[in-house]
Each structure stands twice: as structure tokens, then as C-alpha cells.
Amino acid sequence: MQYRSLMWILWPSFLIxxxxSATVFALVDPLDITFLGYLKASRQQVYAGGFFLFWLMAALSSALTLHMAPRGRIVDDFGDPIEG
Structure with missing residues (x-):
């Protein structure tokens, strides 16, 4: 995969x-979250885990969008290439 494609995937997904994570953790206290019913984590662990989970989900979405984007030459209705 090209570095430009990684940039198109990772930077927007990082921002999202x-x-x-800022929006979710403004509404949810990390100390109220338990994992598997009994595991407690510190605030920093939940913040970091939540951020990386949200980043991964957004990166998968961006990668799928880039995968489905049209490739090759883009032509108009008459078959002439569109420069851009």
C-alpha cells in the first residue's frame, strides 16, 4: 500500500x-465501565482503549471507502478523459 493511501486512511480516522472519544467520555464516566462483568480499569486505560477502538473503527471505514473508490481514468459522457 502506498504511503499516500495510508495518509488518506489514518489522518482523517485519527481526527474522528x-x-x-472526547464526545463519548464527556458523557460517560470511565470508572463506571466494567469489562466482562468484573474487570475494572483505570481512567487512563479506558481513555486510551476507547480512543484506539474509535480510531480503528474509523480507519476501517476510511480503508473501505478508499477500496471502493473508482480507479483508473475518469472519463466524461463522450469518453474523453477528465483532468483533475
């Missing part, structure tokens, strides 16, 4: 991960 940061915004999403």
Missing part, C-alpha cells in the same frame, strides 16, 4: 477517533 479523537472527536468521538
Amino acid at each position: 477517533g479523537a472527536a468521538t
Whole structure:
């Protein structure tokens, strides 16, 4: 995979991960969250885990979007290439 494609995937997903984790943890106290019913984690662990989870989900979404984007030459209705 090219470095430019990684940039197109990771940078927007990083911004969305940061915004999403800020929004979620403004509404949810990390100390109220338990894992598997009995595991408690510190605030920093939940903040970091939540951020990386949101970043991963946004990165998968961006990667899928880039994968489905049209490739090759883009042509108009008459078959002439569109420069851009």
C-alpha cells in the first residue's frame, strides 16, 4: 500500500477517533465501565482503549471507502478523459 493511501486512511480516522472519544467520555464516566462483568480499569486505560477502538473503527471505514473508490481514468459522457 502506498504511503499516500495510508495518509488518506489514518489522518482523517485519527481526527474522528479523537472527536468521538472526547464526545463519548464527556458523557460517560470511565470508572463506571466494567469489562466482562468484573474487570475494572483505570481512567487512563479506558481513555486510551476507547480512543484506539474509535480510531480503528474509523480507519476501517476510511480503508473501505478508499477500496471502493473508482480507479483508473475518469472519463466524461463522450469518453474523453477528465483532468483533475
